[in-house]
Amino acid sequence: MNGRVIGRVVALATAVAAPLGLGLATAPAASAAAVTTLYYSSSGAPDYLAQIDQGAANWNAAVTDVKLVKRNTSATIVFHEISSGGSYTNTNGHGRGQIYLDTSQVAEGFDPTRIAAHELGHNLGLPDHYSGPCTELMSGHGPGTACKNAKPSAAEAAKVQSLWVNGLVAAAESRAVAY
Numbered sequence: 001m002n003g004r005v006i007g008r009v010v011a012l013a014t015a016v017a018a019p020l021g022l023g024l025a026t027a028p029a030a031s032a033a034a035v036t037t038l039y040y041s042s043s044g045a046p047d048y049l050a051q052i053d054q055g056a057a058n059w060n061a062a063v064t065d066v067k068l069v070k071r072n073t074s075a076t077i078v079f080h081e082i083s084s085g086g087s088y089t090n091t092n093g094h095g096r097g098q099i100y101l102d103t104s105q106v107a108e109g110f111d112p113t114r115i116a117a118h119e120l121g122h123n124l125g126l127p128d129h130y131s132g133p134c135t136e137l138m139s140g141h142g143p144g145t146a147c148k149n150a151k152p153s154a155a156e157a158a159k160v161q162s163l164w165v166n167g168l169v170a171a172a173e174s175r176a177v178a179y
């Protein structure tokens with residue numbers, strides 16, 4: 001009786017494992033790029049949970065090579081709230097960083113979803129471009145408080161897509177960059 005039950009379990013495990021094994025074996029040869037999943041935590045910025053999720057969703061809607069998923073344990077992108085000095089991130093530009101959202105900057109009128117998406121943009125490898133238009137995320141504070149756009153431009157999305165086409169590449173040193 002026990003032996004038969006175990007036998008069935010093993011058979012099931014084999015049946016499940018075989019397709020997975022084949023999938024792993026064929027993945028490198030496939031022409032489609034692998035998706036890199038990056039985990040972010042937002043519990044350290046409790047006033048902006050919805051805005052952070054929206055900022056991540058905007059990136060997920062724009063690129064396919066890298067995907068942002070919320071997970072409050074073992075995340076490599078970690079959001080925090082601060083109350084002065086301006087929002088910024090300290091990141092390696094390769095999916096690892098600390099993001100600081102400044103409540104006073106939001107009080108001035110800057111859009112928190114745009115700030116969150118902008119700082120995620122740094123973590124995905126994009127530099128600041130303050131002279132850019134509101135349609136760019138990385139123009140940051142440049143277009144002023146009237147700018148509420150929280151979606152990357154087509155060019156920004158294409159740049160991130162190209163940066164992640166080969167997955168998580170060797171990371172550079174972390175550095176601080178502002179909103």
Ligand SMILES: [Zn+2]
Nearest residue numbers: 128177178179
């Ligand atoms: Zn910035």
